[in-house]
Amino acid sequence: MDRMAEAAAIPAWDDAGDALFAPLRAPVGMGCSFVLGRVAQSLDGFIATRDGESVWISGPDDLRHTHRLRALSDAIVVGARTIRADNPRLTTRLVAGPSPVRVILDPERRLTEDFRVFQGGPETLLLHGKGSASAGRMGHAHVLAVLRAAEGLDIAAILGVLRERGLRRIFVEGGGVTVSRFLAAGALDRLHVTVAPLVMGGGVPAFPIPPVARLEDGRRFAWTAHRIGADVLFDIPLVRTV
Numbered sequence: 001m002d003r004m005a006e007a008a009a010i011p012a013w014d015d016a017g018d019a020l021f022a023p024l025r026a027p028v029g030m031g032c033s034f035v036l037g038r039v040a041q042s043l044d045g046f047i048a049t050r051d052g053e054s055v056w057i058s059g060p061d062d063l064r065h066t067h068r069l070r071a072l073s074d075a076i077v078v079g080a081r082t083i084r085a086d087n088p089r090l091t092t093r094l095v096a097g098p099s100p101v102r103v104i105l106d107p108e109r110r111l112t113e114d115f116r117v118f119q120g121g122p123e124t125l126l127l128h129g130k131g132s133a134s135a136g137r138m139g140h141a142h143v144l145a146v147l148r149a150a151e152g153l154d155i156a157a158i159l160g161v162l163r164e165r166g167l168r169r170i171f172v173e174g175g176g177v178t179v180s181r182f183l184a185a186g187a188l189d190r191l192h193v194t195v196a197p198l199v200m201g202g203g204v205p206a207f208p209i210p211p212v213a214r215l216e217d218g219r220r221f222a223w224t225a226h227r228i229g230a231d232v233l234f235d236i237p238l239v240r241t242v
């Protein structure tokens, strides 16, 4: 069974399946990509405590949803701070379907080789900024240099590098800085935000972007809400500009 058929066979948690997943299963044209960003946040907008604890902000159905999104993707992108805080495996352990290629954004090459993603498992790419210390490998990972932008790595260049390697369904899994940079660059086709009935009072923000001075300068989205266990998942279609 191919990746899409396998992932499609995974039962949805309710009847949201088709509305939510049809856009993710749609064919992606040659030379194009489909990019989905995602965060699971508290009611007051945090994705982790100040010390970086984030597992179980949302419930088990939402965690399964994350694994399902992984199974539907060619590549999963995470920022360096998520690797440091969670030491994740980024595999599809909770659903059927293959694990995607893991892509770690670490512009200054600050991560060390002892994290799980560098020790083995699915194919892994470590992207850093051109000009910082370069090497062919970081343990299990291939190391690739990418153009820099005014802030961080150039998102179009990241997507270009992935496309060249045949990776066209891209899942930007976190954390907040990484998803926000893709959003700010106009590089997301879709955003899934799960909101859990939890108030944290502080922590790592879901969307660390410059504050607007006037409400009318904020970005307002259309969304469809789905119940996902005790949480609510907002499915937000976006217009890609990059």
Ligand SMILES: NC(=O)c1ccc[n+]([C@@H]2O[C@H](COP(=O)([O-])OP(=O)(O)OC[C@H]3O[C@@H](n4cnc5c(N)ncnc54)[C@H](OP(=O)(O)O)[C@@H]3O)[C@@H](O)[C@H]2O)c1
Pocket: 038, 039, 040, 041, 046, 047, 048, 049, 051, 052, 053, 054, 055, 057, 078, 079, 080, 081, 082, 083, 085, 086, 105, 106, 107, 108, 109, 110, 151, 152, 153, 154, 155, 173, 174, 175, 176, 177, 178, 179, 181, 182, 204
């Ligand atoms: N609840 C959730 O949905 C969820 C999901 C994932 C992670 N988390 C939690 O979120 C926390 C980390 O989130 P975070 O927002 O602090 O950080 P993050 O997004 O995980 O990582 C941010 C770092 O990644 C690098 N980076 C990301 N995008 C980049 C880009 N376009 N260009 C260049 N560099 C880029 C930068 O590294 P440098 O600083 O080296 O420049 C940046 O500081 C952790 O505690 C983790 O547990 C929560």
